[in-house]
Amino acid sequence: MLLNIRNLHVSIEGKEIIKGLDLSVNNGEVHAIMGPNGTGKSTLAAVVAGKEGYEITEGEILYKGKDITVLSPEERACEGIFLGFQYPVEIPGVSITNFMRTAINEQREYKKLPPLTATEFLAKMDEMKKLVEIQSKLTNRSVNSGFSGGEKKKNEIFQMALLEPTMAILDETDSGLDIDALRIVANGVNKLRNKENATIVITHYQRLLDYIIPDFVHVLFEGRIVKSGGKNLALELEAKGYEWIKQEVERMS
């Protein structure tokens, strides 16, 4: 099992957001996590990636069988965890090229591999640019600085392509995308899919799942996964809305 989350409870400033969440992801799988706003989807993504300010009060997050909650965000990244941000941060003054070269070489250093030379890096960048259909000139610009919503999300997928993570979590990567950008982003994810890696796609709408076919769909509601199923669950949610889930949860409790 690649990622195994058991009975996870997470609080922010004393307020419990995730209330006993269980999730298992195996290599080669794509999981979709859906749910209404404010149910803890982004919190889950941030906690796995190691963002500060979240307190795990109970439960565990095992990645490749090891507890990763003791690791720093950079160590988790080097171990193969990648977070695609819902709101990618603008960093004026740092070019994407320099940013990614630094990131790749730090990850390689962690894995005791020699750094990529400038030539190797540029070749790799060219390859990935084609894969995610990102414009050449974009990579010379400062990270996300002045990018459109679509460009920012494409840039996230581009970074994912370069860093080749084992466990990618894409937090609402589809939000704010027009249909063309959505297709490009989804194509990137599909092309990067293989037997070794896994992807968690967090989304509010079913639309993205027309392009990225998930193996499992989970519904996150009030800090817990209340329903899991195959790709048809997403269609059901699209048709019936989340109200149906709410009622089901209330009935059970």
Add this chain to the structure above:
Amino acid sequence: MMTGSKDQINNIPLKEKLITVFKENRNKIIGEKTLFISEIRQKAFENFKKIGFPDPNSQTWKNTDLKKILSEDYEQLFDFSTEGTNVEEIFQCKIHNFDTYIVSLLNGWYVNSGSQISTMPDGTIVGSLAKAIKEFPELTEKYLGKVQKQNNNFTELNTAFSQDGIFIYVPDGVEVIKPIQMVSIINHDKNLLVNYRNLIILGKNSKLTFVQCDDAINHNSSLTNTVTEFFLNEGSNLDHYKLQNLNNNSGLINSTYFKQEKNSNLCTNLIILNGGIIRNDYKINLNGEGCNSEIYGVYLMDSGQHINNQVYVDHVKANCTSNQIFKGILDEQASGVFNGHVLVHRNAQHTSASQTNRNILLTDEASINTQPFLEIYADDVKCGHGATVGQLDKEAMFYLRSRGIGEKNARMLLMYAYAAEIINKINIEALRLRIDDMVKQRLRGELSVCDKCILHCRKEDEEINFDIDMSKV
């Protein structure tokens, strides 16, 4: 803490000592009576005697520990001979592809293995100010001390005591292709007080790039009190760079005055990497219509270093623009002051002026006191100002770290990016790359003072690597 009153500071031994020194060396200091300068010096001395050092509680000094630099015992050199000193033996500028015409000062005195002053084929005059006063009295008399008449304590002190410095005159219509680089070295076995003066005149429609690396010093305590006057005549263009990299025992009082006439353009970059106590007074006088001033500064201070930047932009005439951005990073117990003052006179309609001061404090002990100030008397103007004091952006930190970049490097990358906004405004590529390199070293904590400064003393055998690899930042 400063507790002194005005009387206390003016009773400090240094002022009394300077008065005695002036009287004892009067003939040497004021020079030949026939020269116009002797009267100017005498007047400035009388004025300094009256006003002394600044009131430590005054608006622009109250957050700077002036006493610290005024309590040292300094020596002054009034007849320092640089004859026979070979410039090449003192330093060698090793910036790749940075071809400049170098003029240098040693302990405030002009050094040149050749002549003290030269006239280029295009008519540009470059050399010693002391020599220029004698050889070009009409030029120097017309301009020296004429930028802004005011009672600035340290400027009066400089006018009274300064003997030498750099003189540049660019004739009308001449574009000086090669940048002129001024290097000042202080190298003496005792603590020195150095007053030197520069006078730079740009004729109508002329063009000059001037780089001042005037603050490379050994590890003695010294106090440098320098004044530079720039005259930008109608339609002239000045690209100016000033680098400050001093040891932590040094005090530097730098007053730089710019007087701009009609349609002239100024771009000035101030880059401060190290120094015990540094005070920069930048005064820009927009005295003709259609002038443009770009005033940029970046300061990177740590340990107990102190920086005090004062920028005064005087919009006298209509249709001028000024744009000011100062950014600083203060680490450990470093402290800073920024006072920006933009004055728009009643007739200076259609002025466009902006003023920005941004600061990052890396520790709880670091401090900055920033006061941007607009004073506007015209009614049809576009003016804006802003000041911020903050920490590194936490979201950006997490973003970088989530990609595998370690905390320390992520911090450095963000600090570098922050400073890069100013560094990227340097128009000369070779200089920009070198300064970029220095900023990176500075942020890594590897830039010590004189051994890694912009100058490379001949004894330094270390090669400088100019490749920029952010993965090593």
